[in-house]
Amino acid sequence: MSAEIIISVKDxxxxxxAGAVHALNGVSVDIEKSEVLVVxxxxxxxxxxxxxxxxxxxRPTGGSVVFExxxxxAPRVNINLYRRxxxxxxxxxxxxxxxxxxxxxxxxxxxxxxxxxxxxxxKAMQLLERVGLSDRADAYPSxxxxxxxxxxxxxxxxxxxxxxxxxxxxxxxxxxEMVGEVLDVMKELAKVxxxxxxxxxxMGFAREVADRVLFMDExxxxxxxxxxxxxxxxxxxxxxxxxxxxx
Amino acid sequence: MAxxxxxxxxxxxxNFIEGxxxxxxxxxxxxxxxxxxxxxxxxxxxxxxVAMIRSSYDxxxxxxxxxxxxxxxxxxxxxxxxxLTVIRGTPVVVQLLIGYFVIFxxxxxxxxxxxxxxxxxxxxxxxxxxxxxxxxxDPGQFEAGRSIGFNYIQTMRHIIIPQAFKNVLPxxxxxxxxxxxxxxxxxxxxxxxxTKGGDVIRGRTFSAFMPLIAVALIYLLLVIFFSWLIGKLExxxxxxxx
Numbered sequence: 001m002s003a004e005i006i007i008s009v010k011d012x013x014x015x016x017x018a019g020a021v022h023a024l025n026g027v028s029v030d031i032e033k034s035e036v037l038v039v040x041x042x043x044x045x046x047x048x049x050x051x052x053x054x055x056x057x058x059r060p061t062g063g064s065v066v067f068e069x070x071x072x073x074a075p076r077v078n079i080n081l082y083r084r085x086x087x088x089x090x091x092x093x094x095x096x097x098x099x100x101x102x103x104x105x106x107x108x109x110x111x112x113x114x115x116x117x118x119x120x121x122x123k124a125m126q127l128l129e130r131v132g133l134s135d136r137a138d139a140y141p142s143x144x145x146x147x148x149x150x151x152x153x154x155x156x157x158x159x160x161x162x163x164x165x166x167x168x169x170x171x172x173x174x175x176x177e178m179v180g181e182v183l184d185v186m187k188e189l190a191k192v193x194x195x196x197x198x199x200x201x202x203m204g205f206a207r208e209v210a211d212r213v214l215f216m217d218e219x220x221x222x223x224x225x226x227x228x229x230x231x232x233x234x235x236x237x238x239x240x241x242x243x244x245x246x247x
Numbered sequence: 248m249a250x251x252x253x254x255x256x257x258x259x260x261x262n263f264i265e266g267x268x269x270x271x272x273x274x275x276x277x278x279x280x281x282x283x284x285x286x287x288x289x290x291x292x293x294x295x296x297v298a299m300i301r302s303s304y305d306x307x308x309x310x311x312x313x314x315x316x317x318x319x320x321x322x323x324x325x326x327x328x329x330x331l332t333v334i335r336g337t338p339v340v341v342q343l344l345i346g347y348f349v350i351f352x353x354x355x356x357x358x359x360x361x362x363x364x365x366x367x368x369x370x371x372x373x374x375x376x377x378x379x380x381x382x383x384x385d386p387g388q389f390e391a392g393r394s395i396g397f398n399y400i401q402t403m404r405h406i407i408i409p410q411a412f413k414n415v416l417p418x419x420x421x422x423x424x425x426x427x428x429x430x431x432x433x434x435x436x437x438x439x440x441x442t443k444g445g446d447v448i449r450g451r452t453f454s455a456f457m458p459l460i461a462v463a464l465i466y467l468l469l470v471i472f473f474s475w476l477i478g479k480l481e482x483x484x485x486x487x488x489x
Contacts, residue, residue: 057393075312080396080397080398083393083394084395087394088391090387090390090391096391097410107395107405108396111401111405112395112396156395157394157395160395
């Protein structure tokens, strides 16, 4: 494999409550540029914790995360600089309710990337156009549907021009009829070569879009492979029983 | 009836018009407003800073690695708790006397001393109000800010504080109104505020009813006016979200 590795995770561990709860028990994985990595697993398997450790929203208790050549888990690393290059999309959108859509999108670029408001507005409007929401630029988040909110949240992350996008169950809080519009945006992103790590329960999406699927349970990677390998020829018993419940 | 009215009128003229004694009231009112205004500014400034120290310590104490940062935060947090305990555990009149006769002995500017004392006092209460406001914000908002790359202070400034402020506005308004009335004890350090002004008139004219009722009425009108103003501001802030 000659592809460039963008995130290298080694022996990642996360213990909560002074070691009483082991959410991650030594997870190692290399994520390549332009790869779409989908993480599946039962709830409590540690997949969200794994994702949140990638940008240190959760500080791992052991192991390392090397992002574009820098070990961001090392002490005295200014994590804020690296988070700018890792967009994150949350289950509950987490749009800023006191700002218009446009302000939500341009706050980061103007404050952190020191873009002018006009420049940031232009970029934001282009991206809004692409997700079909350019007419909602002046709306407040409370005026949007769930699917619209999540598409805006994706655009907010994209406005920072990240190198990788992290998705934490982006469709789990949506009404069923709105799941499609969000997945469409994500498929679009995958198509243009964005590196993506997606924690999801959408097996259809995983099968269709993923380059590689990780199956996690009890804080470890139980099995990984292409969607065909994972969904059509599951090896481990745990994966087989998981798939029999969700498919 | 007409006789009672005439008597009242006579008393009014005697208490306020003669010797231009109404000036005690207007000058006093100005002092009361000045002290309240500066104390509120100082109180909010202290409140925001101390609330941020308290809530950031509570949020991150389990995650912080040992080192200078943790020592500093623990020290600041303990200092903040000491401040809250002392200020909320002693009467404001005593604080005022200590401020005037012990701490700011070298100054004769009583408006300054009163503003400082009431600001520091009110800061303790505002701290707890703002801390409650910060804690009422969904943690997801904080995570969203941090995930974009904002540091702690930037996240607070752009995302958490504006939302928390809106939530705590009614409580802050209450604190402001309480502060306005509390400043009535300024007379203890010889400051000619509204209450003291009315009291001075009472001393000059030996009639208690007219000056004291007038003072009470002015406080009441101020409170009604500010409550109305804050209600208006609140409705305006809310409507921006719809």
